[in-house]
Amino acid sequence: MPLQPVNRRSVPDEVFDQVLAEVVDGEIGAGESLPSERRLAEVLGVSRPAVREALQRMAQTRLVEVRHGGATTVRDFKRFAGLDLLPQLLVRRGHLDAAVARSVLEARLAVGPAVAALAAERGGPPLAAILTETVDRLAGTDDDVERQVHALEFWDLVVDAADSLVFRLMFNSMRAAYEPALEALAPAMAEEVGQSEAYRLLTAAIGAGDPDTARAAADRVLRPATESLIAALSALSAQEDDE
Amino acid sequence: MPLQPVNRRSVPDEVFDQVLAEVVDGEIGAGESLPSERRLAEVLGVSRPAVREALQRMAQTRLVEVRHGGATTVRDFKRFAGLDLLPQLLVRRGHLDAAVARSVLEARLAVGPAVAALAAERGGPPLAAILTETVDRLAGTDDDVERQVHALEFWDLVVDAADSLVFRLMFNSMRAAYEPALEALAPAMAEEVGQSEAYRLLTAAIGAGDPDTARAAADRVLRPATESLIAALSALSAQEDDE
DNA sequence: CGTCCGCAACTGGTATTACCACTTGACCAC
């Protein structure tokens, strides 16, 4: 294992994670109040500004509501949290949440083809050229981690070409959830990123400016791995239910 | 105009907004450094903890990178920001950004039918019952604002039934961008929320457990207003280009 | 007896200050 940057966690980070866990695990239900900032600081053995920073970040994520003079209350995160919370929900307590992973795959399968269609409408030949270069790099390596990186690059270019900020932000959010686990997911994604031919077909459709063909080609890139992974996940969660 | 709750803005909120604006408006390009916390506090006439809170929130949104001992640098928000930034980008300096609005509409049209299809697979008859109640309320009023609220409720139920956390979080993020402008958008959305018959067809398809029909019905609900609004937006931005 | 005013006693909001920890770069010894 190569040397890695040391993971330095600040005090507010730690507080944030602890309070976040309490909320998403339902230890403190929606509508209930958090202890006061002073109390939290005392219990956690940190200063009040540190607690404040963490709570303000919680508020920004719409997980709690702080009211001047009143108590800080927990909100229903399933109803208010945004897509930026995905990384924290996908892997909780070091374990992958199968239901969340399934929904990531479903969303990817639904959104990817739509983005490809938009890219076909708006990309043009120069896009096809750099996409081809990326697919060449994808096809030119045997390492599944590298392949994933190139596949991400590929989709990054497609999303750029789609010229749609919302899809771009969605992509960023999902990449933020995906990248930390990229190495662990290498075997799972090998099936998909090994199909360089499918990426070439998609590139051709986008270059041809044909949205419908691009949509279908994107589906063909994403669907096989999506379906086999979802099957694997249900087997996994069924197995967990037995424990 | 009815009395409204006074808009209380805290100091860190204000700082956050100002720094955010500098970043998204490109005043401080990606890779450049922000002034030090002490300097910012001095320039803005606020305390350093206030600046810190704002900067930490910027970091959480992945808009800046703070390094202990080093400078705080701006990141390329188009590449790193998540969907939670959408509200800030949709309306900037009090004006609606036409390109962003267009992409919201495009994303809605792409995602809505996929969610409806999932809901059809997983919802069952009890879902159809409460959806029908919601459509009844939608059809029972002439007020476009109320209709929008009921339409949001409708989609909220559909998203719930789709049982997919990612779509739920996407919906929450987009609702957070949409709701503040709900009243202003009433005329624009009147065409869509007035078509209660289309909602009924969608409800029937979902209740019947037929994903493909549900997908098509959802498209029929969303497409007309989407296309006419996109047309209106391009006319609007063409007009702005003339100024 | 009920209403309402007003005063604690909470809560979060902000500022000040001091000091610790880390990074950077310049300078110097080897």
Place this chain on the structure above:
DNA sequence: GTGGTCAAGTGGTAATACCAGTTGCGGACG
């Protein structure tokens, strides 16, 4: 050149005090 050292600047954390709201209790007044 290489490596060490040090000073200056940066963010990280804490302690403290006070301001500014909210809440609820109790007493004064009708």
